[in-house]
Amino acid sequence: MGSHDDTDSTHPAASLPTPATQAGRDGLAAVLARPERAVIALDFDGTLAPIVPDPDQARAHPGALPALAALAPKVAAVAVVTGRPAGVAVRNGGFAGVPGLEHLVVLGHYGAERWDAATGDVTAPAPHPGVAAVRAELPGFLDRIGAWRGTWIEEKGRSLAVHTRRAEDPQAAFDLLREPLAGLAARNGLIVEPGRMVLELRPPGMDKGVALAEYVRDLGAASVLYAGDDLGDLPAFAAVEKLRAGGVPGVLVCSGSSEVTELSERADLVVAGPAGVVGLLRSLADELP
Numbered sequence: 001m002g003s004h005d006d007t008d009s010t011h012p013a014a015s016l017p018t019p020a021t022q023a024g025r026d027g028l029a030a031v032l033a034r035p036e037r038a039v040i041a042l043d044f045d046g047t048l049a050p051i052v053p054d055p056d057q058a059r060a061h062p063g064a065l066p067a068l069a070a071l072a073p074k075v076a077a078v079a080v081v082t083g084r085p086a087g088v089a090v091r092n093g094g095f096a097g098v099p100g101l102e103h104l105v106v107l108g109h110y111g112a113e114r115w116d117a118a119t120g121d122v123t124a125p126a127p128h129p130g131v132a133a134v135r136a137e138l139p140g141f142l143d144r145i146g147a148w149r150g151t152w153i154e155e156k157g158r159s160l161a162v163h164t165r166r167a168e169d170p171q172a173a174f175d176l177l178r179e180p181l182a183g184l185a186a187r188n189g190l191i192v193e194p195g196r197m198v199l200e201l202r203p204p205g206m207d208k209g210v211a212l213a214e215y216v217r218d219l220g221a222a223s224v225l226y227a228g229d230d231l232g233d234l235p236a237f238a239a240v241e242k243l244r245a246g247g248v249p250g251v252l253v254c255s256g257s258s259e260v261t262e263l264s265e266r267a268d269l270v271v272a273g274p275a276g277v278v279g280l281l282r283s284l285a286d287e288l289p
Helices: 022-033 062-075 084-094 129-144 170-187 208-219 232-245 263-264 274-285
Strands: 038-040 077-081 105-108 111-116 121-123 154-155 162-163 191-195 198-202 223-230 250-255 268-270
Touching: 022 223, 022 232, 038 274, 062 077, 062 274, 077 208, 084 111, 105 154, 105 208, 105 232, 121 198, 121 274, 129 162, 129 198, 154 250, 170 191, 170 198, 170 263, 191 208, 191 232, 198 223, 198 263, 208 223, 208 232, 223 232, 223 274, 250 274
Parallel strands: 038 077, 038 223, 077 105, 223 250, 250 268
Antiparallel strands: 105 111, 111 121, 154 162, 162 198, 191 198
């Protein structure tokens, strides 16, 4: 497990924490040695923004934008890689029109959408037809299996998410729904992406790992740092590990929580939630010329 950092952006920037693994230390050294060729990639919910009961109310940590604006001009690129629609992440993150973030990229819907701060444009392929079919069937489906009470559906345009956080027993509702929703998804050519008290039905073929690897390759980056908090970030962790095996150093950062332990077990560095991520970004910005 990685080392912990409780830095909060409301306090003076702390010294840069040391990753617990040699691969992580090598990755951080590469970022520091050639920042102009480093990609800093970050999940949104649980990493830049605290988890809240209603995802529509999720907002970036107050220190996130200042930290990103200080860091972004010093590195090759900053990318937010999220399962949310790109436009929603931009709105909830407050990323548009921020000085210093002119070249920020948001890879939304696991990379199926891309928003570029330089143009303000979102590019995306046509929606998967299975999403419309599931959208029509899902309310009645939940009602029939007795899982409607306390659960709710989040409309994400190119996917749908069923949240159980508001249920009387969130974990029991999650466990009850996982297998039936997997069947519903499969019948419509979709897959289920589990997360922190949420099951997302979405098209296959794209995940955060694919999105991150393509972005790093397209930029010709010499190093990468990725920070995430949930099961959907595991493919991005795997992508960084594959890049490292191919000679591109990288750092895996976990925005720690008690709900998901898989990431902290694989991370080079564990920080205390979004406040810890912000502290890490600030420390990194301070360390770079």
